[in-house]
Each structure stands twice: as structure tokens, then as C-alpha cells.
Amino acid sequence: MANSSPVVTVLNPGDTTKPNPFTICIVANPALEAPWQSRQFVVDPITLSNAAFNGCAKYIQDVLFGNLPGQRELFLADPAIAPKIRVVTLFVSGLPALDANSLVAQDADSNLLVARRVAFQPFLVRYGLVADVAYGVSASTTHTRASAWFTSDDDARPGVGFTLDGVALAHRYYCLIPGTVGIHVTATSMTALHEFGHALSSYSNGMVVDLYVDSNPALNCKAGRPIPPQFANYNAATLASDPLRDTLGYPPGWNSYHCELLDPGFPALMDDYWLAPDSVPEHCQHDRITRQFLTDRIRAKIQR
Amino acid sequence: MEPLKPVRKRQILEASPSATPEEVAEYEKLLAERFTVDPDLPRDPATLNLRQRKTDRLRELRQKLFPDAEAETNGGETTATR
Numbered sequence: 001m002a003n004s005s006p007v008v009t010v011l012n013p014g015d016t017t018k019p020n021p022f023t024i025c026i027v028a029n030p031a032l033e034a035p036w037q038s039r040q041f042v043v044d045p046i047t048l049s050n051a052a053f054n055g056c057a058k059y060i061q062d063v064l065f066g067n068l069p070g071q072r073e074l075f076l077a078d079p080a081i082a083p084k085i086r087v088v089t090l091f092v093s094g095l096p097a098l099d100a101n102s103l104v105a106q107d108a109d110s111n112l113l114v115a116r117r118v119a120f121q122p123f124l125v126r127y128g129l130v131a132d133v134a135y136g137v138s139a140s141t142t143h144t145r146a147s148a149w150f151t152s153d154d155d156a157r158p159g160v161g162f163t164l165d166g167v168a169l170a171h172r173y174y175c176l177i178p179g180t181v182g183i184h185v186t187a188t189s190m191t192a193l194h195e196f197g198h199a200l201s202s203y204s205n206g207m208v209v210d211l212y213v214d215s216n217p218a219l220n221c222k223a224g225r226p227i228p229p230q231f232a233n234y235n236a237a238t239l240a241s242d243p244l245r246d247t248l249g250y251p252p253g254w255n256s257y258h259c260e261l262l263d264p265g266f267p268a269l270m271d272d273y274w275l276a277p278d279s280v281p282e283h284c285q286h287d288r289i290t291r292q293f294l295t296d297r298i299r300a301k302i303q304r
Numbered sequence: 305m306e307p308l309k310p311v312r313k314r315q316i317l318e319a320s321p322s323a324t325p326e327e328v329a330e331y332e333k334l335l336a337e338r339f340t341v342d343p344d345l346p347r348d349p350a351t352l353n354l355r356q357r358k359t360d361r362l363r364e365l366r367q368k369l370f371p372d373a374e375a376e377t378n379g380g381e382t383t384a385t386r
Contacts, residue, residue, distance in 0.1 A: 109335070109359075109362050109363055109366050110335055110366070112305065112335065117343070117344070118344060145305070145306045145308075146305070146306040147305045147306070147339060148305070148339065149339055149343070150339070150340075150342075152342060152344065177344065187306075191306050194306065194307075195306070198305075198339070203342040203345075207340060209336070209340055210305055210307070210336045212307045212332070213329065213332050213333040213336045213337075214329070214333055215333070215336065215337070215340070216337065216340065218340065251329070253326075271307075272307040273307065274307055274308075274309045274310060275310065
């Protein structure tokens with residue numbers, strides 16, 4: 001297969017007054033590691049279909065900025081935020097199936113697509129790109145389920161401070177390793193925005209975890225019974241717990257509990273959005289602390 | 305990590321009658337937990353041992369939940385079932 005010219009498309013220019021605006025990169029994965037951590041690589045079929053990749057990139061852009069039909073989670077669509085976010089796609093075909101060209105792997109223990117997080121930055125730099133959050137889009141024939149790694153912040157550089165239950169943390173301006181997502185070309189509905197919630201969050205300054213499993217404590221999840229009325233104190237604001245996990249309920253045996261919902265009629269977006277009671281996952285929104293945290297974090301980054 | 309669709313959970317249990325919803329939940333929890341640890345930070349031996357035990361349990365559950373999926377390492381789900 002001949003190595004094609006890279007196609008870099010700017011879907012949203014972002015804050016052009018800044019040398020390094022907050023940037024989301026959506027990349028056609030050149031090579032799959034199959035299975036993950038095997039160091040065996042095959043060409044990803046996504047490289048054979050620029051049109052399919054472009055369709056997926058449009059879907060990701062649409063859900064990020066609240067443009068799916070009926071979508072209610074609109075935090076990135078805020079007119080003070082959306083124009084500041086740069087969104088760029090990269091499609092390259094014909095690259096050899098090598099370590100350096102592999103951004104997504106197939107998990108051996110599930111059908112998850114796993115982002116090869118440390119491969120993104122050096123790959124993108126080859127094309128003059130830098131990402132804060134990056135999606136690797138795959139057309140794997142066997143693995144179709146998305147996953148994400150949180151951002152590894154650069155804690156040696158500045159940011160906007162905040163407190164979480166009395167602990168001083170920071171929404172860092174820059175990362176050491178961007179938040180990364182492995183996603184299938186056929187992904188739909190809220191999946192890309194759910195994964196963005198993970199990827200924008202931070203290993204050292206607040207992890208946004210899955211709420212549909214009995215997760216360990218994190219920014220949006222705590223543990224203990226009975227569930228206390230207060231979930232957290234975030235930047236001097238007291239946030240309530242969700243005593244019921246409305247519409248879903250906490251399964252017997254769970255120790256974790258969540259923050260209050262913005263709309264108790266629907267699961268949180270980091271919970272099982274497929275279980276929206278009206279079967280419309282686009283009606284799900286983040287819970288209160290996740291919405292506030294992600295909004296503050298992106299505001300910090302777009303002002304750097 | 306993208307949640308499993310309800311129809312997929314039903315399919316898993318139908319295809320593996322000895323499996324329980326609690327085992328599906330444990331499998332999902334172990335999968336999700338992998339992403340909550342920075343994979344690029346050094347770990348002490350005790351943490352590595354704990355992680356290995358969890359990986360072993362994850363694989364044990366996978367074999368039970370997806371008995372026919374070993375050859376294709378796809379967790380039993382195909383694009384057509386999504």
C-alpha cells in the first residue's frame with residue numbers, strides 16, 4: 001500500500017490568538033496492536049476508508065458540541081468555550097504496521113479498543129500537531145467497544161487551583177500525556193462524550209470514573225454506607241449525594257455512591273446511559289460535580 | 305469505558321447459562337478498574353502482585369462468560385450485535 005499524503009483537516013479553528021490553543025485531535029489509527037501489549041501490529045482497516053473516518057469524526061464533533069438530536073449535555077457548547085477549542089482530524093493511509101504508527105490496540109480480555117496512550121504525542125508531532133485530548137479511530141473487525149485513559153497532567157507547570165474536600169488540587173494547563181480514547185468507527189450516541197469525560201480528567205487532579213460499576217473513590221464516586229447527605233465540597237460549594245442512583249438504583253452489595261444528578265430522571269452520563277428510561281441516551285447529562293469539574297478544567301485550559 | 309448495552313448483557317448470560325449477573329458485573333468492574341491506574345507510573349511489588357491477581361480473575365471470568373470467544377479474542381461481541 002502506498003503511503004498517502006497526510007490529510008489534516010481543521011474542523012474547528014479554536015482560539016487562533018494563542019500559540020497552543022486547547023486541542024482535540026481525531027486520528028485514523030494507522031496500525032492496530034493485536035492483541036494489546038503483544039508488540040504485534042496489523043494495518044487498521046480504517047486507513048482504507050477516509051469517508052468512514054470522516055463520518056466518525058463528524059459524529060465525535062457533533063456529540064462533543066451538543067449537536068446530536070435531542071442532546072441535553074451541552075457543557076462544551078457554551079459560547080464562551082466552544083469557539084476556543086481547536087478540533088483537528090488526521091488521516092494517513094499506507095503507513096507500515098509498526099509500533100510508532102499504532103495508536104490503538106485490541107484488548108485480549110474483552111472487545112475493548114485500548115488507546116496506546118504514549119504513542120499519540122510522538123505520532124502527532126510528526127504532523128505538526130499537539131493534543132490535549134486525542135481520539136484514535138479504528139475499524140477493527142472484532143473489537144468495537146470504546147475506552148479511555150485519563151490525562152497525565154504536567155504538575156510542574158501552572159494551572160488554576162481548586163479544593164476538593166479540603167485538598168488543594170489544580171486544573172493544569174498542560175499535560176505530560178494527553179487524555180486518549182480508543183473508539184470504533186461505528187460508535188454512536190453518547191459514547192464519544194462519555195469517553196471525553198474520562199480523557200479530560202486527570203490521574204493526579206481528579207479522575208472521572210465509570211459509574212455503572214462499583215468503582216473505587218474518585219472525583220465523581222465515593223464509597224461507604226450509609227450514604228451521607230453531602231457528597232463533596234468542591235471549591236467551597238457543598239454538593240449533595242445521590243441517595244438513590246435515581247432510575248437505576250444502587251445494586252445490593254455496592255459500596256460506592258454518586259453525586260446528585262442534574263436531572264434525576266436520567267442516568268448520569270458517566271453511568272449507564274444506555275439505560276435512559278425513554279431509551280434516548282442523548283437525554284443523559286453529567287452529574288453536578290462532574291459537570292462543574294469538567295467545565296472548570298476546560299475553562300482553565302482554554303485561558304492558558 | 306463504554307457501558308455494555310442491555311441486550312449484550314442478556315446475550316452473554318444466555319450464551320453462558322452458568323454465568324451470573326454478578327459475574328458480569330465483576331468482569332466489568334475489573335475491566336474499568338484497569339483504566340484508573342496510570343499505566344506509566346512505576347509500581348511497587350505489592351501493587352504489581354495485586355494487579356496480577358486481578359488480571360488472573362479477569363481472565364477467569366472472561367473464560368466463563370465468553371467460552372466461545374477464545375480463538376478470536378473479541379469478548380464475544382461483534383459489530384453486528386452492537
